[in-house]
Amino acid sequence: MGTSGAVTAALVPTPTGPLVIPAAAPEGGPTVRLSLIIPSYNESNNIPVLVAQLEGLLTPVLGESYELIVVDDDSPDRTWAVAQELAQSHPRLRVMRRQGERGLSTAVIRGWQAARGEYLAVMDADLQHPAEVNLKLLEEMERGASLATASRHVEGGGVSDWSMARRILSRGAQLLGLLILPEVLGRLSDPMSGYFMVRRAALAGKALDPLGYKILIEVVARGDIRWIGEAGYVFRERVTGESKVTWRLYVQYFKHLLKLRMSINSRFLRFCVVGGSGVFVDMGLLYLLSDPSMLGLGLTRSKAIAAETAIITNFIFNDLWTFGDAARAQPGVRARLRRFLGFNAICLIGLGLNLILLNLMFNLAHINRYVANLIAIGIVTGWNYWLNKKLNWTPLRVDTDAQKVSARA
Numbered sequence: 001m002g003t004s005g006a007v008t009a010a011l012v013p014t015p016t017g018p019l020v021i022p023a024a025a026p027e028g029g030p031t032v033r034l035s036l037i038i039p040s041y042n043e044s045n046n047i048p049v050l051v052a053q054l055e056g057l058l059t060p061v062l063g064e065s066y067e068l069i070v071v072d073d074d075s076p077d078r079t080w081a082v083a084q085e086l087a088q089s090h091p092r093l094r095v096m097r098r099q100g101e102r103g104l105s106t107a108v109i110r111g112w113q114a115a116r117g118e119y120l121a122v123m124d125a126d127l128q129h130p131a132e133v134n135l136k137l138l139e140e141m142e143r144g145a146s147l148a149t150a151s152r153h154v155e156g157g158g159v160s161d162w163s164m165a166r167r168i169l170s171r172g173a174q175l176l177g178l179l180i181l182p183e184v185l186g187r188l189s190d191p192m193s194g195y196f197m198v199r200r201a202a203l204a205g206k207a208l209d210p211l212g213y214k215i216l217i218e219v220v221a222r223g224d225i226r227w228i229g230e231a232g233y234v235f236r237e238r239v240t241g242e243s244k245v246t247w248r249l250y251v252q253y254f255k256h257l258l259k260l261r262m263s264i265n266s267r268f269l270r271f272c273v274v275g276g277s278g279v280f281v282d283m284g285l286l287y288l289l290s291d292p293s294m295l296g297l298g299l300t301r302s303k304a305i306a307a308e309t310a311i312i313t314n315f316i317f318n319d320l321w322t323f324g325d326a327a328r329a330q331p332g333v334r335a336r337l338r339r340f341l342g343f344n345a346i347c348l349i350g351l352g353l354n355l356i357l358l359n360l361m362f363n364l365a366h367i368n369r370y371v372a373n374l375i376a377i378g379i380v381t382g383w384n385y386w387l388n389k390k391l392n393w394t395p396l397r398v399d400t401d402a403q404k405v406s407a408r409a
């Protein structure tokens with residue numbers, strides 16, 4: 001398709017619609033081992049050099065079983081036209097000229113959507129990513145990695161001439177990411193890398209929705225990524241062309257982290273937030289009811305009322321928010337009452353478990369009482385969450401017809 005034109009190679013049409021990676025090559029056409037996307041904006045001087053390098057490296061290893069797809073956002077310097085011209089003598093090269101949409105991450109995804117490869121890859125067009133690292137990434141993929149990333153922070157990696165300020169900014173951004181999304185950033189030595197390969201199967205059917213530059217984070221957060229291979233690389237200086245990095249990208253990065261935080265695995269986090277709010281309710285009521293300067297009721301009675309009220313407010317938030325989807329799938333007053341009683345029971349059992357654990361750790365293992373209590377609270381929170389999820393708020397399981405939700409009897 002992309003190489004059939006006699007005068008200039010035909011452009012690859014830009015996919016439209018949601019940013020979902022298809023499970024197979026479009027139109028069921030021929031597949032190749034590797035599809036390497038090269039996003040570009042005003043890189044006309046760099047593209048010819050890069051394409052020649054890549055061809056020299058990849059053809060000996062992959063033969064014809066790869067494709068390079070330049071995805072250019074209608075650059076004023078006509079990068080797309082330069083690439084199109086080049087494609088005449090480089091049959092593995094395809095070119096997409098995007099006109100409606102802009103931005104690095106979506107350019108990469110649009111490229112992947114049009115790709116025919118089993119491995120989907122990306123690298124910068126500006127020669128800052130040394131092309132030969134592709135071979136190491138390819139090796140990792142052949143060894144079975146779901147994802148192989150080029151990293152500046154493993155052996156053989158580094159940055160050539162970065163200012164102290166940029167180094168600090170880059171590491172600071174990584175640290176921030178680690179705090180907000182530890183289960184994603186913790187798996188990558190260089191989460192900011194824009195140079196990697198991922199198995200199509202790991203992304204098939206997934207809707208990606210990245211903001212800004214950091215598509216790797218999106219891939220790890222939303223893909224089925226089992227093991228990750230890494231290869232060191234030194235980030236080179238730009239020789240020609242201009243950087244598109246601005247302050248806005250840092251803001252977008254932060255928003256992207258928050259967005260992912262809210263959408264992946266957030267149920268447990270919400271459960272913990274609700275649990276935290278319950279502590280405030282319990283404490284506040286205990287004060288209002290039992291404090292001599294307030295109502296001055298007996299401590300046990302006050303605590304019982306405070307605890308039950310906290311259980312009620314926790315239930316309301318969990319039913320509306322934490323497990324809102326499951327609750328909406330089981331509507332009705334009776335179903336809600338059943339969930340409420342179940343929640344009460346599980347919380348009370350949790351309290352008993354808390355006491356047992358605290359005693360065991362304090363009396364038998366001689367662990368400091370506050371440390372022991374903290375560990376007990378942690379374990380019981382996990383226990384409460386798990387039981388409530390399994391028994392009380394049955395996860396939504398929609399079968400063939402939308403209403404046939406498998407409600408546990």
Ligand SMILES: Nc1nc2c(ncn2[C@@H]2O[C@H](COP(=O)(O)OP(=O)(O)OP(=O)(O)O)[C@@H](O)[C@H]2O)c(=O)[nH]1
Nearest residue numbers: 039040041071073103104107124125126243244245
């Ligand atoms: N298609 C497309 N490509 C882009 C866009 N922004 C940047 N790119 C390309 O993405 C790659 C990385 O962009 P750069 O601006 O070089 O960012 P960087 O390498 O992190 O930073 P520098 O060290 O400053 O170059 C380059 O190949 C750019 O041409 C965009 O909006 N659309």
Ligand SMILES: [Mg+2]
Nearest residue numbers: 124126128243
């Ligand atoms: Mg660059």
